[in-house]
Amino acid sequence: MKTLTDDAVLHIASFMDTADMLNVALTCRRFGSAATDDLSLMERGAHQLIESAPTHEKNWVPYKKGTSTTWIGLYHELLKLRAPPSFSSILGSGINYVNKKYHVYASLREQYQQQQLQQAKWLLRRRQYPLTKHSIAPSSSTVSCVAIGNHIMSHGVHSVKFTMTRVEKISFGIIRPFDEYWVNMNDVSCKDSFNPFESWSDMIDATSSRRKNWGNSNVHCCLYETYPGSCQWTDWETTSQTIDDWCGMEHALEGDVGLLLDLDEGTLSVYKNGRRLGIMKDGLSGEYCWLMSIQGASNSTAVQIKRGYLVSNRV
Amino acid sequence: MNADECMETIKLTSRGGDSFELPYAAARLAHVVRDANDENDDGDIDSPEDVEILKVNSPCLEKVVEFLKHYHEEALTEIKTPLEDNTFEGNVKQEWYQNFLKGIDQPMLFDLVTAANFMAIQPLLDLTCLKVSCQLMGKSAEEIRQILNIPKLTPEEEETARRDHRWIFDD
Numbered sequence: 001m002k003t004l005t006d007d008a009v010l011h012i013a014s015f016m017d018t019a020d021m022l023n024v025a026l027t028c029r030r031f032g033s034a035a036t037d038d039l040s041l042m043e044r045g046a047h048q049l050i051e052s053a054p055t056h057e058k059n060w061v062p063y064k065k066g067t068s069t070t071w072i073g074l075y076h077e078l079l080k081l082r083a084p085p086s087f088s089s090i091l092g093s094g095i096n097y098v099n100k101k102y103h104v105y106a107s108l109r110e111q112y113q114q115q116q117l118q119q120a121k122w123l124l125r126r127r128q129y130p131l132t133k134h135s136i137a138p139s140s141s142t143v144s145c146v147a148i149g150n151h152i153m154s155h156g157v158h159s160v161k162f163t164m165t166r167v168e169k170i171s172f173g174i175i176r177p178f179d180e181y182w183v184n185m186n187d188v189s190c191k192d193s194f195n196p197f198e199s200w201s202d203m204i205d206a207t208s209s210r211r212k213n214w215g216n217s218n219v220h221c222c223l224y225e226t227y228p229g230s231c232q233w234t235d236w237e238t239t240s241q242t243i244d245d246w247c248g249m250e251h252a253l254e255g256d257v258g259l260l261l262d263l264d265e266g267t268l269s270v271y272k273n274g275r276r277l278g279i280m281k282d283g284l285s286g287e288y289c290w291l292m293s294i295q296g297a298s299n300s301t302a303v304q305i306k307r308g309y310l311v312s313n314r315v
Numbered sequence: 316m317n318a319d320e321c322m323e324t325i326k327l328t329s330r331g332g333d334s335f336e337l338p339y340a341a342a343r344l345a346h347v348v349r350d351a352n353d354e355n356d357d358g359d360i361d362s363p364e365d366v367e368i369l370k371v372n373s374p375c376l377e378k379v380v381e382f383l384k385h386y387h388e389e390a391l392t393e394i395k396t397p398l399e400d401n402t403f404e405g406n407v408k409q410e411w412y413q414n415f416l417k418g419i420d421q422p423m424l425f426d427l428v429t430a431a432n433f434m435a436i437q438p439l440l441d442l443t444c445l446k447v448s449c450q451l452m453g454k455s456a457e458e459i460r461q462i463l464n465i466p467k468l469t470p471e472e473e474e475t476a477r478r479d480h481r482w483i484f485d486d
């Protein structure tokens with residue numbers, strides 16, 4: 001490889017993913033040194049790949065001044081954000097993947113719903129439950145499940161579109177990223193119910209090592225409630241929970257809900273079937289993931305997550 | 316005359332003095348040939364002339380000319396990134412181009428990369444660099460070192476490299 005010019009090596013690097021670039025970088029100083037005064041070829045290659053990305057993607061890159069982050073590392077982050085959005089983690093026993101993990105569907109488990117139905121019928125027989133049409137469904141406090149997106153977003157503008165197959169008490173929004181090990185330890189098999197607005201101690205555990213990346217914002221979880229359309233957000237450190245009306249607020253009982261997270265401006269906007277409703281929340285900063293939350297669903301619900309159209313709020 | 320419709324042939328001469336004849340319309344894929352013939356931005360030339368490629372040896376230039384001739388008949392489909400597959404054949408579907416690099420040794424492959432870069436033949440550069448990339452994909456640093464004939468790092472150098480790129484081991 002010594003006979004190859006730097007240009008040729010950079011062209012070879014342009015076809016590689018970051019794991020392969022890293023392995024090449026580990027072979028010798030010419031390819032791998034991350035010294036800032038004399039970038040190695042793989043570092044230069046990663047830098048060039050970032051520079052050649054579309055502007056909105058370049059803005060996603062989490063540059064952190066004064067840290068030892070390498071260009072290969074930053075390019076790795078860009079590739080993760082460039083991947084299609086999916087639900088990488090699900091918490092709460094009432095939710096499951098319809099298809100394979102990365103086929104981005106989530107639905108309430110039929111088995112769990114049957115249990116809920118049996119409980120409701122048992123209560124009816126004992127006359128401990130009001131005999132109304134709605135009483136068969138599990139109440140909103142009985143179960144809460146969440147699905148968390150794979151993207152960790154800290155810079156730039158991001159958009160996503162959620163498609164619901166049935167109308168439920170369902171919310172879409174953002175949440176601080178969880179520690180990977182915590183999610184693995186508390187997956188669907190061992191957590192019955194998980195509510196990001198109530199499980200305070202869980203939330204602190206789940207996010208402990210990532211809290212240094214929270215920025216200045218005290219908005220740690222923020223959801224658009226499809227009915228009635230309000231904004232529900234929380235500050236985990238003071239355990240305060242707030243429900244706000246917002247300008248442009250509407251409910252969304254069917255179709256698509258789009259969210260646009262602008263981390264340059266610190267805002268979260270809501271779209272209903274492609275129509276912009278307005279900015280639901282401002283004052284956002286630091287790292288967030290996409291979040292879907294279902295509470296007390298009565299029927300099989302499926303939700304699909306897709307990348308949305310990048311429409312800037314800034315006119 | 317318009318260079319794209321030029322029916323005349325030229326000779327490319329290697330470092331070893333061997334000459335290879337091909338239509339100018341095929342040779343002009345190499346920017347070094349266009350520049351030597353003062354081809355203007357509209358693709359007009361007076362009369363094409365032979366070009367000496369002194370940085371490229373005879374066996375390599377013969378392969379380059381073979382590529383140029385075929386490309387003129389059947390262009391290489393653009394290689395899209397991110398790659399669809401981690402094999403060369405998975406990304407290059409045209410049989411002729413698959414066979415073009417089949418069985419060539421590592422020094423010749425590197426010579427072709429260098430020649431394509433020097434002669435500014437973008438499709439040949441894409442093809443050969445993709446071939447090298449596919450050879451390295453999924454390989455450990457030690458395996459890559461053997462493929463590229465790179466001396467082993469000292470333990471201190473290896474530790475420094477791993478510290479520089481710690482992020483990937485944390486993923």
